[in-house]
Amino acid sequence: VYISHRMEEIFKISNRFTVLRDGEWIASGPIEETNPDHLVKLMVGRDLKDLFNRSKAFGTKNPKEVSPVLELKNVSDNTIVKNVSLKIYPGEIVGLAGLVGAGRTELVRAIFGLSELKSGEILVDGQSVKIKSSIDAIANRIAHVPESRKEQGLFLSMSVKENIIMAELKKHAKAGIVSWKQANESANQYIEDLNIKIASPEQQVSNLSGGNQQKVVIARWLSIAPKVLLLDEPTRGVDIGAKTEIHKIVSKLADEGLAVLMISSELPEVLGVSDRILVMSEGRLTGELSKEEATQETIMRLATIGGREI
Known part of the structure; x- marks a missing residue:
């Protein structure tokens, strides 16, 4: 077997x-x-053909009628990201495509304050913000689900409940003492909403399947009521059924007004889930495609251009 x-x-x-x-x-x-x-x-x-299928496309709205939640102006970091400018609007899923080493992960890490910006500007709701750490990003209601959930996203020796409430501990604490009754209620609500399959909230998170571990990471960041959700390979290493569930969760969040920037190396996933697609090559944005004009061929062509900016 x-x-x-x-x-x-x-x-x-x-x-x-x-x-x-x-x-x-x-x-x-x-x-x-x-x-x-x-x-x-x-x-x-x-x-x-229906596996990667956005349930309700942002294309029914006119981006010009709303202001971007997140905007980057000529952002560069100290590694590979060079002069990147982009806008993400409320209620849309923007796919970020490119080959390995294109700078996609480095870009979202810079937005979340995990790497230092060399130049450029980040705006949230039209206001320039300084993000020098993840604490600054969280204060501006930016959430980040990292590429490696086991190495960067989870506290493997802790329970499902503890992992979920980690970002909102202050909300459940008074005079430095956590109210576990409130914390348990909050964790249980996210477990139910995201259909996380567990034996108990006290179960060690390392014992869950990859898909359920990923949903725990997503639940933690939803607890800060984010405006922007940065997803780095959100369905890597999970089975097909879990991929479908994660897509439904992300699509529902966008339908509720969240702005989502999603990195994926699976082109069918990028094409099926995204309302708009940005392509990176050698640290630069080399293309922007609407859902209607995007194909695997056009994405790959832009991904191999070799650093030509849009």
Whole structure:
């Protein structure tokens, strides 16, 4: 019995397949009688073409009628990011595409105050802000879900509950003493809202699946009531069912007015989830595409331009 959600492995070594969903048997059969698209449909209950599908597009609104929540003007850091300017509006998901080493992660880390800006300006709701640390970013209601949840996003030796409330401890404390009754109520609400599958809020977060760990990280940052959500590879290392759930969560947050900047190396994900797509190459923005004009070919062309600015 070989358990995996990596399609290439399944079709390379398996004689038969069995699909489980939510703890129930869905289907079994000889491997030659199925294909990746069919398996995905069995796993998530819908077609692959619908897997990455924004439920309610920002395109129904006119960006010119609203002000950007987040704006960068000619931002450069001390590593790779060079002269980046962009705007993100409330209620939209902006995909940030590019090859490995293009500077995408470095850009969101700079926005969140995890690396120093060499030049440029960051504006939140039209006001210039100084973000020199993550504390400054949180004060301006900017949240960041990092690329590596285990190394950068979670306190692995702590419980699900403790991980969720970590960013809002002050809200539940009086004279330095935490009210665990309030904290428990808050954590339980996020567990329910994000459908985090756990045995107990006291369960150690390291024992959860990758998808549920990622939802715990998202829950923590939702607790600060962010205006901007920076997502760095939010579905990396999670199974297809969890990807679908995370997409629904992010789409719902955008529908409620959150401005989302999402890095993903999976082009179908970028194309399916984003309202607008920005492309980086060698630390610079090399293209901006609407949902209608974006294709895998146009994104890859812009990603390999080699540093030409837009």
